[in-house]
Amino acid sequence: MDRSLLRPTGWARLADFLQLMRLDRPIGTWLLMWPTLWALWVAAEGVPGRSVLIIFIAGVYVMRAAGCVVNDYADRHVDGHVKRTRQRPMATGRISETEAQLLFVALVAAAFILVLLTNWFTVLLSVGGVLLAFVYPFMKRYTHFPQVVLGAAFSWAIPMAFGAVLGHVPLEAWLLFSANLLWTVAYDTQYAMVDRDDDLKIGIKSTAVLFGRADRLIIGLLQASVLALLSWVALRVGLGGFFWLGLLGMAATFVYQQWLIVGRDRDRCFQAFLNNHWSGLLVFAGIALSWWPVAG
Numbered sequence: 553m554d555r556s557l558l559r560p561t562g563w564a565r566l567a568d569f570l571q572l573m574r575l576d577r578p579i580g581t582w583l584l585m586w587p588t589l590w591a592l593w594v595a596a597e598g599v600p601g602r603s604v605l606i607i608f609i610a611g612v613y614v615m616r617a618a619g620c621v622v623n624d625y626a627d628r629h630v631d632g633h634v635k636r637t638r639q640r641p642m643a644t645g646r647i648s649e650t651e652a653q654l655l656f657v658a659l660v661a662a663a664f665i666l667v668l669l670t671n672w673f674t675v676l677l678s679v680g681g682v683l684l685a686f687v688y689p690f691m692k693r694y695t696h697f698p699q700v701v702l703g704a705a706f707s708w709a710i711p712m713a714f715g716a717v718l719g720h721v722p723l724e725a726w727l728l729f730s731a732n733l734l735w736t737v738a739y740d741t742q743y744a745m746v747d748r749d750d751d752l753k754i755g756i757k758s759t760a761v762l763f764g765r766a767d768r769l770i771i772g773l774l775q776a777s778v779l780a781l782l783s784w785v786a787l788r789v790g791l792g793g794f795f796w797l798g799l800l801g802m803a804a805t806f807v808y809q810q811w812l813i814v815g816r817d818r819d820r821c822f823q824a825f826l827n828n829h830w831s832g833l834l835v836f837a838g839i840a841l842s843w844w845p846v847a848g
Contacts, residue, residue, distance in 0.1 A: 568641040572624055572652065573617035573659075579826055581616045583739070584706055586832025587732040588612055590839055591713035594724060594789055598843035604670065604716050608709065611666045618659035619685045619705065625652045626689035634750040667712075674715040681708040696762035699744065703736035724785050731781035738774040739828040741767060742813060745821040768813055775806040782835065791842045798838020805831040 570576055588608055592600040624642045631643035641647040660682055667678045684705035691698035707729045714725040744760035751761055763770050779799060786795050809824040
């Protein structure tokens with residue numbers, strides 16, 4: 553049967569393209585947004601310039617959408633065998649491979665136009681971000697650590713933010729990069745725990761598959777490392793009490809997530825993954841309030 557016959561026509565197709573870019577599911581956007589905002593505020597030691605803030609917020613939406621498109625393209629022959637993903641537009645044939653390719657190119661082009669509004673140092677850094685976003689979806693076929701590649705992709709906006717604000721990338725940027733990479737591995741392992749049974753059947757690799765029964769312990773160690781690295785950043789740049797309250801809030805969310813995944817139930821592991829939105833928000837709130845403008 554020609555799968556193109558399954559596609560709607562006209563404006564009815566818009567919902568499928570929005571689903572392909574995950575614009576109907578903002579959690580990934582927020583998980584990319586929070587560390588980007590951490591970096592902008594730390595680099596600027598307070599509220600960043602309006603133009604750079606708008607550029608990076610728009611860039612988060614565009615690059616997250618591009619990453620989702622290339623992810624579904626890479627998994628187009630796999631998603632139909634996984635309970636959580638079998639109704640995605642490419643898995644069902646509602647969006648063709650060519651359409652997905654063209655959409656990915658258009659989104660990357662839009663992101664490149666945005667980064668051209670910064671400086672050439674940031675433009676050069678952006679090449680690494682595009683490469684990471686492109687290769688990540690294919691890594692699950694070759695390594696049990698695709699979450700590490702995702703962590704690097706989700707963290708690449710951090711050195712870019714420092715580059716856009718300062719024109720260079722100091723140690724604090726790489727500490728934030730490392731903290732976010734480890735945090736991403738932790739929460740994406742929770743996410744992968746949802747699909748672990750299906751992944752084992754079809755031979756997909758992930759940290760959840762690799763860690764096995766040690767998954768909760770390793771996630772906990774990763775979360776502790778995130779808190780330690782963020783504390784190091786705070787000490788280096790002199791963040792105040794609001795940050796430490798925010799970091800304590802992040803620690804509380806990590807404890808809650810450990811409670812959620814204790815039985816490794818699919819739905820509760822997914823809830824733990826979603827809860828990381830609040831982890832990132834609390835840290836951002838702590839950073840922003842520490843450098844809140846005070847009238848002279």
